[in-house]
Ligand SMILES: Nc1ncnc2c1ncn2[C@@H]1O[C@H](COP(=O)(O)OP(=O)(O)O)[C@@H](O)[C@H]1O
C-alpha cells in the first residue's frame with residue numbers, strides 16, 4: 430500500500446478535498462494507494478515513516494515540522510516541497526537566479542535589517558559600508574519603489590514608497606527583517622499562476638489592487654497564445670527552483686512578463702479565496718501529482734525534487750532548463766543499482782543480488798487552459 434499524507438495548519442478546505450480526491454481516484458484505478466492527514470507522535474532520528482509521500486502545507490510556520498520532514502526525507506519519503514531547498518531559498522536569491530536564466534525581474538537590491546540581529550553589536554557589521562550608497566541605490570531602483578522582506582509572504586511588511594523619506598520611515602518599522610528595495614513594475618496585466626510538479630500550470634487573472642476577496646477575477650479566460658507564453662515562463666522558474674507546488678505572480682509591462690513573487694511553496698488554496706474553478710484545478714492537479722509520486726517512489730533512495738540550479742551546481746554544469754527532470758527520466762529506478770550493506774551475514778544469493786525495483790514511467794500531462 431502506498432501512503433500519501435498531508436501536513437497542514439489552519440486551512441480548512443484544501444486538505445480534505447485533496448485526501449478525498451486521491452482516495453476516490455485510487456478506488457477508480459483499483460490502486461493500492463491511500464491518503465490521510467499526517468499523524469506525528471514520537472520523532473526518532475532516521476526512523477522511516479509509513480508515508481511514501483507527504484505534502485507539506487505548513488512547515489514554513491512550524492520549525493518542528495520542518496525538522497520532522499527532513500528526517501522523513503532521509504528515509505525516502507517524497508516530501509513536497511523539498512524541505513531542504515525550502516529552508517535555504519528566499520526571494521532575493523530567487524531574483525538573482527532569474528537574472529542568470531533570462532527571466533525578467535524588477536531591479537532589486539538587498540538591504541541589511543534596520544535593527545541589529547540578536548547577539549550582535551556594531552562590531553559584527555564592520556564589513557558593511559555606513560552609510561550605504563543610498564544615492565546609487567535610489568538612482569538604480571527609482572521611485573515609487575516596493576520595499577519588502579527578502580524572505581516574506583502574505584503581504585506582510587510590504588510597502589510602496591514614493592520618496593526616500595517615506596522609505597526611511599518605513600525602514601524604521603521593520604526591526605530585524607532583512608529587506609529588499611525593488612523597482613515598481615507598472616503593469617497592464619497581472620497573473621497568479623499555479624505550478625504543480627513542474628509540468629501542470631494554471632494561469633489565474635488576478636488584480637492585486639482590488640480588495641482581498643475580489644483579487645481573483647471572475648472572468649478567467651486566457652487566450653491560448655497568452656496562456657502558452659505565461660506557462661513557459663512559469664515552468665522555467667519552477668524547474669530552476671525545483672518546486673513541486675508553488676505559485677508565480679507575473680506582472681506584464683509592455684508585454685514583458687516580470688516575475689514579482691514566485692517563492693510561495695504553500696500558496697493559498699482555499700476555495701473561499703481562489704474560487705470554485707481554480708480550486709477544482711488545484712485539487713485535481715495536486716492529487717495527480719501525489720499519486721504519480723507515490724507510484725514512482727524509489728525504495729531506499731532520496732525521493733525529493735531538486736531543481737535545475739542544484740542539479741547544475743552539483744554536476745558542475747551551466748543551469749539548463751529541464752536538466753534535472755531529464756536526469757530522473759534517464760535514470761529511473763530500474764537503472765539505479767543500490768548495493769546491499771557490506772559484511773552482513775547473508776546467504777550466497779542475497780550477497781550477490783543487487784536491489785532493483787520496477788517503476789511506472791512518469792506520465793506527462795501538461796494541461797493548457799483554452800479560451
Ligand atoms: N515590484 C513590484 N511592482 C509592482 N507591484 C509589486 C511589486 N512588488 C510587489 N508588488 C505588489 O505587492 C503585492 C505583494 O508583494 P509580494 O512580493 O507578492 O509579497 P508577498 O510575498 O508578501 O505576497 C504583489 O501582489 C503586488 O501587487
Ligand SMILES: [Mg+2]
Pocket residue numbers: 583584678690
Ligand atoms: Mg504575493
